[in-house]
Amino acid sequence: MAQRSRGTMPRSVRTNPPVAEPRLETGRPDFGLSRQQLDAYSGEQLYRQLYRMLRAAILSGDLAEGEAIPSENQLRDQFGIARTTVRNAMSLLVSEGLVQQVRGRGTIVSHRPISHSIWNFGSFTELARRQGQRPVTRVLEHQVADGELHLVRARGLANGEAVTWLNMDTSWLSLELYPGLERYDFAEQSLYETLRRDYGRHPMRSELLLTVVPPSERLMEVFAGAPDVPGYLCASGDVLDGDDRLVERTSIVYSPAVQMKFATRWGRSTAQLPSGRDAGEKT
CATH class of the missing domain: 1.10.10.10 (Winged helix-like DNA-binding domain superfamily/Winged helix DNA-binding domain)
Known part of the structure; x- marks a missing residue:
C-alpha cells in the first residue's frame, strides 16, 4: 500500500473541527x-x-x-x-x-477596490425616529436556507401617505448564532435592536466595499420615480461587534435620489442624506 504523503491534509472538517492549521506548498507565496x-x-x-x-x-x-x-x-x-x-x-x-x-x-x-470602514454602525429606524421622521420598512424576502436567515428589505421615510424609498438592504444572519430569529417580523421590528436585546450582540462597526451595481427589475421597482441611472451605489461587507466578531453580512443598495456624504473621524464615521436624513445607517 502506498504510504500517505506527510503533507496531505484531512478532507473532512466536520469530523475533526476545528480545521487543522493550513500549510502551503514550499516555495509558493502564502499571502498570510x-x-x-x-x-x-x-x-x-x-x-x-x-x-x-x-x-x-x-x-x-x-x-x-x-x-x-x-x-x-x-x-x-x-x-x-x-x-x-x-x-x-x-x-x-x-x-x-x-x-x-x-x-x-x-x-x-x-x-x-475602494473600501470604507464605518464605526458605530447604527440603526436606520432609531436614527430616523430621533430626527422626527417616520421610517418605513417593506420586507421583500424572508427565507431560511443553509442555516441562515436571508432578509431583504426596502427602507424609506414616509411623508403622509407617500414613501420615499432610500435603500434596499440585504442581510445574511446565522441561525446558529441567532436561534429563532426567523420568527421575528422585521417589517415592524428593528433588526439591530432585536440582536442587542434578545441575543446580546451589539453591532459596533462595519467593513464595507463600495461598488456600483447595474439596474435590475427589483431595484427599478423599489426606486421607481427616482432618476434613471446606469448603476446604483452598493455598500457590502461585514458588520462586527466590539470584539470584531461577525454580526451579519450585509449589502445595501442606495437610491439614486440619495446624496451620500461620508465624514470620517477617529473611531467613528457618519453618512448623511440631504435635509439631515441619514442613509448610511442600518436597522
Missing part, C-alpha cells in the same frame, strides 16, 4: 493565509470564512491587482475542505468584482 484557520464551530459557514479571508487579503494589498490567488486545489488541500466550499467562496468574490477567472492564468485579482 498559512497563519489562518477555518473554524467549524464558529456558526459561520466555511465558505463564508474562506471568502472573508481571501477578501481581507485583497483589500489589504497582500493579493495585489493582477495577481493570481491560490488555486482551487491549493485551497482545498490547505484547509482540508471540499471543492464546492472553495467554489462558493470564489463565486462571492467574483460577484463583488474582486476577482475574475482568466483561462490559462487561474483566478486573478481584477481591480483595486
Whole structure:
C-alpha cells in the first residue's frame, strides 16, 4: 500500500473541527493565509470564512491587482475542505468584482477596490425616529436556507401617505448564532435592536466595499420615480461587534435620489442624506 504523503491534509472538517492549521506548498507565496484557520464551530459557514479571508487579503494589498490567488486545489488541500466550499467562496468574490477567472492564468485579482470602514454602525429606524421622521420598512424576502436567515428589505421615510424609498438592504444572519430569529417580523421590528436585546450582540462597526451595481427589475421597482441611472451605489461587507466578531453580512443598495456624504473621524464615521436624513445607517 502506498504510504500517505506527510503533507496531505484531512478532507473532512466536520469530523475533526476545528480545521487543522493550513500549510502551503514550499516555495509558493502564502499571502498570510498559512497563519489562518477555518473554524467549524464558529456558526459561520466555511465558505463564508474562506471568502472573508481571501477578501481581507485583497483589500489589504497582500493579493495585489493582477495577481493570481491560490488555486482551487491549493485551497482545498490547505484547509482540508471540499471543492464546492472553495467554489462558493470564489463565486462571492467574483460577484463583488474582486476577482475574475482568466483561462490559462487561474483566478486573478481584477481591480483595486475602494473600501470604507464605518464605526458605530447604527440603526436606520432609531436614527430616523430621533430626527422626527417616520421610517418605513417593506420586507421583500424572508427565507431560511443553509442555516441562515436571508432578509431583504426596502427602507424609506414616509411623508403622509407617500414613501420615499432610500435603500434596499440585504442581510445574511446565522441561525446558529441567532436561534429563532426567523420568527421575528422585521417589517415592524428593528433588526439591530432585536440582536442587542434578545441575543446580546451589539453591532459596533462595519467593513464595507463600495461598488456600483447595474439596474435590475427589483431595484427599478423599489426606486421607481427616482432618476434613471446606469448603476446604483452598493455598500457590502461585514458588520462586527466590539470584539470584531461577525454580526451579519450585509449589502445595501442606495437610491439614486440619495446624496451620500461620508465624514470620517477617529473611531467613528457618519453618512448623511440631504435635509439631515441619514442613509448610511442600518436597522
